[in-house]
Amino acid sequence: MTTKTEITAATLAGALATALTLVSASAEMGGEKADKEKCYGVSLKGQNDCAAGAGTSCAGSSKVDYDGSIWKYVPKGTCTTIKTPNGVGSLKAVKS
């Protein structure tokens, strides 16, 4: 097979070694993503990441602002600090 002569084990090993360096470099530069959490009751209508409830078909489909049964992804640790007209966000679904 001709491809085997182009791509040798040494080529692959060299590429993998370079790749490992690139990955650790980007991790050191803060390339890792911050964790997120599901936050209920903070989403504006149509802006939800997912909706739990009758009459909706999930992401982007909520019909009411700040619906307590509907969540949006927010940076981890910030959910309960988000202020809405109905109080702060909740990590659990809120019955309205």
Place this chain on the structure above:
Amino acid sequence: MTPHVFQNHWQSHWQNHWAQALLDPAGAPPPGVARQAGTAPDRRFAVYRNNVMVSLTGALAARFPAVKRIVGDEFFDSAARAFASKNPPRSPLMMTYGEEFPDFIARLDAASAVPYLADVARLEAARTRAYHADDAAPLTAADLAGVSQETLFDLRFVLHPSLELVASRFPVVTIWAMNAGDLELAEITDWSGETALIVRPALDVEVRRPPPGAAAFLASLAAGDRLGDAAAAALAQSADFDLAVNLAALFSGGLAIDAAAAKDDPQ
């Protein structure tokens, strides 16, 4: 015939009538729909029929917002109604509704002026699937640190369950991004085809535009090819393909979840 079987037969017969009547705006209400008082049954049934249609077209609008933006509300609504009347949902999970909508658009004469529309719909459908795909912990570079040089060629990757590629002869990622609010609307001067990479390594669905070599590399890995063969396929597609950069992207992008060396072809 036992009474039980008879009842099932009658029930499915009646349900078929009901289901057909629901999706046919010109049809009569199903037999057996009567009134005790008030509005005529056909008008009452029309309300029910309209609710079904509105919820189905609403589910399509929620899943295909960029398609809707490209063609406008009126066109989208009529296309969605035409689709829904021929394709009733087979699952109560509305987030999965519209799997066949991209193919429906591809066959739609009225959409022939926007030949890229079906591919934009394919991209949007893949985004929803990625959103609801299984979670999986991405493979890290450290997981491969112990692999010996001899087995590298035969390494096969398991890509993330949410990962999909949508290849298009149109600049599908650019068109989608412009109509999803990720890019400013502007005139597209380069109409070369693009492949969309859709993946959800953590919580967010990402849409990327890998260059031709990288797209061929991923497609080959996704097909279960060995690393050596995938690299050769990528180089055949584009002489600029940089294996080290693409391996790094595989790890840092969370695109793969497992790797194992196996000499035999799968199956």
